[in-house]
Amino acid sequence: MKIVLLGYGKMGQLIERFALKRGHEVVLIVDEENRDSIELEDIEDADIAIDFSTPHAALDNISLCFEANLPLVVGTTGWYDHLEEVRETCLDANQALLYGSNFSIGVNIFFHINKLLAKAINPYKQYDVQVEEIHHIHKLDAPSGTAITIAEGILDGMDSKAGWVNSVEGSGEEVIPKADELLIESLRIEEVPGTHTVLYSSEVDQIEFKHTAHSREGFALGAVIAAEWLFGKKGFFQVTEMFDFNK
Ligand SMILES: NC(=O)C1=CN([C@@H]2O[C@H](COP(=O)(O)OP(=O)(O)OC[C@H]3O[C@@H](n4cnc5c(N)ncnc54)[C@H](OP(=O)(O)O)[C@@H]3O)[C@@H](O)[C@H]2O)C=CC1
């Protein structure tokens, strides 16, 4: 496939490496410096775009790809407040977009088990639940997109929680969750690639369910596989639709 990379930071550069390894061609790299000079004709002949840019840039990049009829994989997080309007535009204009807060296979297995775990614990009201995410200090958004997906999975399965709230360690803002609010605690430490933990606590014990990324490689390879999966399709997809863990 001829790939346009939107964003060429930590993830964009790694995705290029995996794309080339899997026999694809990177035909254009777009970053903050050249974004304003990109015209529709620069990207129209490509097969697919992969966006790992910034929460602020992602929406503009999505519009550009829709205009150019270019299918798009979006790994960027922090824009999900606009998810519904993007979905409608995508479907109305007969375009193709696949997004995901996390493209690693391990985290997608984690998402699946997280939902099952929440449903299993739901009848046992003595357990309270909390999510913790740890990332590097350069991360622009909080909570992480992955933590939001995990929280949504828990809210789906647990009647005792109605929504989530976020607290960022060291922000100086104290967040005390109400009984029906799920706390997502965000920590920013050095160069941590991404660690997510779900904690169920009762007076007598604690259950910890944890995923630790050792590097960004799983995310990057997953994004290239997602582009291969999306190629030739039309519609609005989530990365979770690529997997069927019930087979
Ligand atoms: N879904 C997943 O599996 C994963 C998602 N992510 C998400 O991906 C995003 C990128 O992460 P990461 O690579 O670590 O971040 P980086 O900050 O390393 O890279 C972001 C890149 O985007 C560029 N950029 C800024 N504005 C634009 C624009 N308008 N158009 C195109 N590119 C632009 C920046 O350019 P410049 O340097 O010139 O400013 C930079 O090269 C984040 O939202 C992160 O949360 C990260 C890992 C996994």
Ligand SMILES: O=C(O)C1=N[C@H](C(=O)O)C[C@H](O)C1
């Ligand atoms: O910014 C990152 O680095 C990551 N972002 C994604 C997120 O917000 O969940 C995925 C991964 O955890 C790394």
